[in-house]
Amino acid sequence: MKIENSIETFNSLVKRRGFIWGPSPEIYGGFAGFYSYGPAGMALKNNILELFRQECRYFGFGEVECPTIMPSIVWEASGHLERFIDPVMRCNKCNTLYRADKFLQENLPDLMIDGLSFEEMEKLINKHELTCPKCGNNFQKIEEYNLMLKTSVGNNVTAYLRPETATTTYLLFNRLDQDARRQYPIKIYQFGKAYRNEISPRQGVLRMRSFDQFELQMFISREQEMEFVDYEEVKLNKLPLLDWKMQEKGIDKTNLISLDKAIKDKILKKPAYAFCLYVAHYLIKVLSIPEELIRFRQHSLNERAHYADDAWDLEIKTRQFGWIEICGIHDRTDYDLRRHAEYSKQNFEISMGADPNIKEVPQVLEIAFGIDRIIYTLLETTFNVEEGRIILKLNPNLAPNTVAVFPLVRNKENIRKFALKIHRELLENRIGSFYDAAGSIGKRYRRQDELGTKWCITIDYESLDDNCITLRDRDSMEQIRINISNLSEIIKKKQRE
C-alpha cells in the first residue's frame, strides 16, 4: 500500500488498525448506517468518555441512564412523532421519492401547506394535476416516512427506539427534582445509543442509524438563565462565533469574541446559554482538537429543531467532509417539560428560588455531543504522514495504548523476559501498556505510530547491566535513557503534562 498523505491512506488506516469497521455485519454484505468499533476504536472511545465524565463531574453534572425504547406516548409528548414523520410520495413509474409537503410548497407557493392532512395534500395534487417532474407520471398515495425506528413490545404494543437521549432524561424530571433537593440548576447528563432511520445514510460514522450521544442538560429557572454564577467565571473566554446574520450576509469567517461581548451585542441572549457554549468548547479542547478547526455556527430559524428557541452547532473542520456538526447546543426552553407535564398529567411547576410560593416549569439548556463524530474528527485531524511515516498525533491520554514495550531483539531470552517484566509492572501501575516483539524494532515503532501511542520503551543489551531503558517519543522520535526504578512515575507525570 502506498503511503501518502491522502484521505485514502487515512481511510484504510481506520480499518487496518481496528478503529472502525463496517457497515456491519460485513460478512453478510453490510447494513447501511451501522458500524462497529474494533479494539483500538473502542479504547479511544472509552478514553474520551473517561475524560468527559471527569470533566462533567468538575462542572457539577451527574449521570443517568435510561432505556433506549420508550412507548409512543413519550414521543407524542416530545413532539417527535409529529415532527419526525414526513409525508412522502413516490412516482408511479420511476419510483422517485419526494417530500410531499415540500413538493407542494414549491409548486404552490401561495398556499399554506404546513399542517395539511395527507388527504388534503392529495386533493391538492389532483386538483392542480401535479405530476412527477422527472418523468411526468402520477404519484402513488402519500405515505409516511418515519425517522424514528418503530418496534413492538410485549403483546404488540407500539414503541420507538429513542432518536435522542435527551427526552429520556427529561422523563426523570420529578425524580431529579427530589434527588437534587431542589438545588437549581440541576445538571444532568446521559450517554447512550440513539437511533434514527435515515433515508440514505452516508459518510460512514458521521450519519449512522445507531449512534452514541452524550447529552448534558441543565434544568434552570428563568432568573438564573439571566444571572448565572458559573457564567461570571467564564465570561471573558473568547469563542469563534458565526451567527446567522453573518451567514445571511455570506460571511463564513468566525468572529472571535468573548461571551461577555456576545451577550452585550445580543448575539447570545442568555448568560446561562453562553455558559453552555463554553462547556461545549471546553470539552472539545480537552481532547486537544486544534483551535483553528473549531467554530460555533448558529442555526437559522428554519434550521432549528421543533423544541429549540436558539441553537448553535459546535463544528469541526474535516478534510473529507468539510465543517461537520459535533455538538448541538440548544435552548429548549420549557417546551419539553411542559409537554411531558401535559401528557403525563404531572405538575412540573416547582419552586426553584428562595420563595417557595413562586413556581415555574424549569427551562432546559442542552449540550448534545455525537460521540462517533468526535472519534472520526479526532482520527482525521490527528492523522499525519511524515516522510512515509503514518502518525496519529492523538492526545497521549486518548491513545489506545499509553506506552508500548519492546525487547530490542526477541531471540535473546533474557532481554525478552526483562521487557515482559517491565510491561507487567506498567500494567500493575494501571498504565495502558502494550507488548510487542514481532518484526524489526523500526517496524514496531511504526505500528505504534499508526495507533497514536505516544511513548515506546525499548529494552536492549545494556538494559541488562544498567537497568535503564530507552524511551522513544512518537512525534520527535527522540530517545532518552531512563532508569526503570521510577518508570511508572515518569510515564504518569508525562501523561499529566
Next chain:
RNA sequence: GCGCUCGUAGUAUAGUGGUAAUAUGCUGGCUUCCCAAGUCAGCGUCCCGGGUUCAAUUCCCGGCGGGCGCACCA
C-alpha cells in the same frame, strides 16, 4: 429513494469466459536488529442470489454494500 459508477487476500490495487496476481500485511525461522533492512518457509481473496454457457470472479438480471450528483438530514 432516483441517476451515474464501483465491489478481487487484513489493506491498496492488476487481471481473466477455463476458479487468479502484485505490493503491503500477517505467522514461523535465521540474522546482537534503535526507526517499514535482508533472507528462508508459510497464510490468505473474486459481495450475495438467479440466468446464459460444457464452463461465470468475468456476460446478463435482481439484491446488498461503497463513492459521486440530486433528494432527504427532526
